[in-house]
Amino acid sequence: MPELPEVQALVQVLAARAGGRTVRALHVTSFPALKTYDPPPTALVGATVTGASRHGKWLDLTTTTPDGDLHLVFHLARAGWVRWHETAPAGVPKAGRSGLAARVVLDEGAFDLTEAGTKKSLAIHVVRDPADVERIATLGVEPLSPEFTRERFDELLDARNQQVKGLLRDQGVIAGIGNAYSDEILHAARLSPFALTRTLDATARDHLYGSIGGVLEAAITAAAGRDAAELKDVKRSGMAVHGRTGHPCPRCGDTVAEVSFADSSLQYCPTCQTGGKPLADRRMSKLLR
Structure with missing residues (x-):
């Protein structure tokens, strides 16, 4: 997408x-x-x-x-x-x-x-x-706009206790981030996609806030001036974890893992993001019940 x-x-x-x-x-x-x-x-x-x-x-x-x-x-x-x-x-x-x-x-x-x-x-x-x-x-705040302040980000995190991956993808909260860049932002911030927003301390919030701007700005810079036909390849080549299941994490070398859902999936690095613990594959967990 x-x-x-x-x-x-x-x-x-x-x-x-x-x-x-x-x-x-x-x-x-x-x-x-x-x-x-x-x-x-x-x-x-x-x-x-x-x-x-x-x-x-x-x-x-x-x-x-x-x-x-x-x-x-x-x-x-x-x-x-x-x-x-x-x-x-x-x-x-x-x-x-x-x-x-x-x-x-x-x-x-x-x-x-x-x-x-x-x-x-x-x-x-x-x-x-x-x-x-x-x-x-009904779109939420633009993440690269002056309105997206650190204080505003705290308000969004505290509004309800939800998985941080879901908050990043919610267009009514933050506009423009989807499945791919939410994976990349969470990897950059060293956070589990299933971490709950109200449990994040100030340091984790600082890292996440900085990663949103850093990942998006780097991707915009990489895409700038490219023809439309090139943009998909540019996006794929810039990914650290998204779409890279089974490949080594570029930061630590661990194998990028995946959680599958009914019609989508997310990718993450166990070492960098979940303390070495694999996350349950929701699709397989449902089948095994």
Whole structure:
């Protein structure tokens, strides 16, 4: 799933390539992906792209029309991506081909919103204000913003006693962090993903707070200036534990372990994060009951 660093890099790609260009067409080929109908997608035709930004893991393309600004806002979900075309493909795209969900045709170039797999969760909105999208309006604090202070972080940790992995991934608490970067942040902070938030002492909280900024900023730096097609590989190559089950931990050399759930998994280093103790695999534990 694209998370904050990749989404920020995609914002930069779209700002550089689509900025100042005119929308010629918006073809939606996966109709369940379109979540709004007023304004209709056709309202973007003739609009000028005037900016690109990010809200958590949501991308926001701002366009200007004679009637005011409109926003093409989209969430790439678990398997979505952006594919840029220097020259717009000819013709109207057909539904169900190559995972294509939508194509935005500009006066120069075009970009596709694609989604792999059978579970389709990509979401596209055309709105007058990004806050009209409920999941944007209810986002938590941006972790690299001035509002994300050490004091604010304490408030979030103390709000309820929950597993720290869950807090980091909760978009209503902290916006933009998903499964991969929460694994990386917890590894950097030397914390178990199952540690309870209210049990963390001041030192652990300091390390976790610093790791959030350090991991995300390093990933943003690594992704900056890359083409969209390169970003997935850049993300994978920068991971210390996520997606590296069975490989040595780059810090201590212990074998990276995994906990599997119904539709996801997490990775961690036993030596660095859990005092050498393996965490129970929730999927296997359920089967053995």
